[in-house]
Amino acid sequence: MNGESGRTSAAPPPSAAPVPAAVPAPSYRALLNVPSLGRVLLGMQIARIAQSMISIVMILFALQRYNDPSLAGLVAFASIVPGLLISPIAGALLDRHGRVRLIILDYIVVTITLGLIAALSLSGHLPAWLLVGIVSIAALTGPLSQSGLRSLFPLLVPEPLWERVNAVDSNGWVLATVVGAPMGAVIAQLVGFEIALICIAVAYAAAAVVMLGAPDPRTDVASTGNLMRDAWLGLVYTWNNRTLRGLAISLSTMNIGWGVVEIVVPVLILKHLGMGQDMVGYMFGLSGALGVVSAFFAGRIRTEGQERKLILVGAVGFTAGAVVLLWPDSLIPIAVSMVIAGLANGPLDIALFTLRQRRTDPAWMGRAFTISMNLNFSGFPVGAAITGVMLSVWPAEVAILFGISANLAAIVLGYFLIPLGDETESAAAVVATSK
Numbered sequence: 222m223n224g225e226s227g228r229t230s231a232a233p234p235p236s237a238a239p240v241p242a243a244v245p246a247p248s249y250r251a252l253l254n255v256p257s258l259g260r261v262l263l264g265m266q267i268a269r270i271a272q273s274m275i276s277i278v279m280i281l282f283a284l285q286r287y288n289d290p291s292l293a294g295l296v297a298f299a300s301i302v303p304g305l306l307i308s309p310i311a312g313a314l315l316d317r318h319g320r321v322r323l324i325i326l327d328y329i330v331v332t333i334t335l336g337l338i339a340a341l342s343l344s345g346h347l348p349a350w351l352l353v354g355i356v357s358i359a360a361l362t363g364p365l366s367q368s369g370l371r372s373l374f375p376l377l378v379p380e381p382l383w384e385r386v387n388a389v390d391s392n393g394w395v396l397a398t399v400v401g402a403p404m405g406a407v408i409a410q411l412v413g414f415e416i417a418l419i420c421i422a423v424a425y426a427a428a429a430v431v432m433l434g435a436p437d438p439r440t441d442v443a444s445t446g447n448l449m450r451d452a453w454l455g456l457v458y459t460w461n462n463r464t465l466r467g468l469a470i471s472l473s474t475m476n477i478g479w480g481v482v483e484i485v486v487p488v489l490i491l492k493h494l495g496m497g498q499d500m501v502g503y504m505f506g507l508s509g510a511l512g513v514v515s516a517f518f519a520g521r522i523r524t525e526g527q528e529r530k531l532i533l534v535g536a537v538g539f540t541a542g543a544v545v546l547l548w549p550d551s552l553i554p555i556a557v558s559m560v561i562a563g564l565a566n567g568p569l570d571i572a573l574f575t576l577r578q579r580r581t582d583p584a585w586m587g588r589a590f591t592i593s594m595n596l597n598f599s600g601f602p603v604g605a606a607i608t609g610v611m612l613s614v615w616p617a618e619v620a621i622l623f624g625i626s627a628n629l630a631a632i633v634l635g636y637f638l639i640p641l642g643d644e645t646e647s648a649a650a651v652v653a654t655s656k
Contacts, residue, residue, distance in 0.1 A: 249385050255378055262389065264431035265370050268328060269393050271424035273401025274334070274408075276300075277505060278421070279356070281406060282414045282499050283349075286342075292349055294484055294609020299356045300495070303603035304363035309366035309452035311591045312591030317451065319437040320369035320587070327366035328429035334359035335422035339415040348638040359637075368591035371406025375586065376580045383575055384523065391570035395563065398509025412569040451460055455588025459596070464580040465589060465639035467575065468532075469596035475536050476597065476632035478543055480604020481624030482562070485546065486615055488556060493550050494629040500552070504559050511563030516571060525579070529639045531572035533632055538565025540628035546621045573597075600627070 253259060279300070283293035304311070315323060334355055341355075371390065377387045409417040459465045485601040487501045494500075542561035548554035581589045604624065611620040 223525050250384055251382055258377055260431060260435050266393050266426045267431060268428035269397035271399040271421045272643040273397040274405030274421050277402045277502055278405040278409050278414060278417050281409055281501065284487060284491060284583055286414065287349055290488055290612040291609040294606040294618055295353055297483065297605035299353045299604040300360050301598065303357045303360040306598050307361060308364045308591045308595035309455045312368060312455050312588030313448055313451040315369050315587030315591060320373045321435045321437040323365040324369045325429045325432050327362040328425045330362045331359055332422045332425045335418045343415050355410060356403055364591045366596060368594050372590040374588040383578055384571060387571045387574040388516050391567055392576060395509040395512030395516060395566060397514065398507045402505035403502035406498045410498045410506060448592060453590055456586050459466055459589050459592040462580065463640050464576060465593045469593060470638055471599040471610055471631050471635035473600040474634055475539060476600035477604035477627035478624040480601040480609045481620050482607040485620055488612055489555060489617060494552060507556060508559035508563040511560050512566040515564045515567030528572040528576035531568045531643060533635050535565040535569025536628060536632045536635060540625060543625045543628055544620060547618060586631050
């Protein structure tokens with residue numbers, strides 16, 4: 222990092238990012254030879270299973286304990302938006318101070334806040350407003366681990382293995398859904414929400430311990446020496462990069478549709494079909510299982526030049542999955558919808574991750590990845606919050622149609638806004654044009 226105000230370090234080209242000395246032929250086996258990657262992946266997987274558990278447990282908690290779909294949507298909104306708002310600062314911190322220690326910090330914050338929610342709930346002192354407030358505070362550090370891990374992979378792993386590690390990354394999320402969503406729902410049903418929250422807190426603490434001592438490769442960093450200016454320049458870089466801007470607009474629109482699904486499916490299962498919380502977990506686990514399969518095979522494909530097509534195919538799949546939810550009430554359309562969504566998710570994720578890696582200057586990966594990831598996901602809390610309100614007033618079909626419309630809009634936006642050419646922009650160029 223260059224600490225002198227007004228100056229920037231020269232950013233290396235993408236090929237100059239720190240990589241192991243030997244550049245292996247692409248294969249999943251070759252990932253085993255990347256130093257310390259196994260430790261990072263283990264810590265990541267523990268935390269992601271915990272995150273998948275908490276996502277479903279908090280929604281079920283709001284629906285069952287408070288009997289309020291709008292609160293479920295608000296909790297989902299509060300779990301994302303604060304992190305989105307401070308993501309430029311979080312990204313600047315990742316670039317300036319490294320990733321591993323900040324990832325561990327987020328895990329510790331989540332551990333403490335989950336314990337607090339469980340304790341207040343057990344004592345009968347957890348009104349809805351306080352629940353939302355605590356969730357909002359915990360969300361502030363979320364970008365540190367989510368973006369920190371994703372921007373760490375291209376620094377640890379050589380470029381020929383990016384598709385493979387991105388497949389592992391994608392499968393990390395979907396495998397977490399396979400394991401975490403059913404586990405969280407079943408634990409909550411058997412022993413209560415508070416014990417489920419304590420179990421999740423223990424998992425986050427374990428992930429923090431695993432990450433201790435993990436390597437933290439350093440790169441030349443484009444820094445002015447001022448944190449707020451670095452954060453602002455991160456926003457400038459992300460917006461001026463046509464690829465990152467196109468992804469942000471199209472994927473945030475698509476994630477509105479997924480926010481709809483995240484609230485509608487539990488309501489359909491619990492309220493319309495009268496089934497238990499465990500079935501909600503099983504349905505999301507089914508989606509994750511199919512996502513593991515599709516991501517594994519998609520990771521074997523060289524995506525260069527095919528990224529936009531794969532992203533649009535995934536968006537079409539999500540649209541089809543949402544349409545299926547309009548069938549008459551039964552568990553079959555929900556299961557079919559989850560299967561379609563899982564199959565669509567793997568190729569889309571790998572194309573998205575690899576495209577962002579190829580078109581981001583290594584000196585800006587912390588900021589650009591953090592801002593890009595949060596912008597891409599920003600539609601989810603919006604969709605969830607709107608759906609919670611819709612379900613309090615109108616039938617579920619109205620919310621489903623809203624989600625379908627968002628997915629259709631995302632297809633059109635993605636086709637026109639995601640460029641086919643290489644739009645990587647150097648750090649120096651961004652700083653020069655922002656003065």
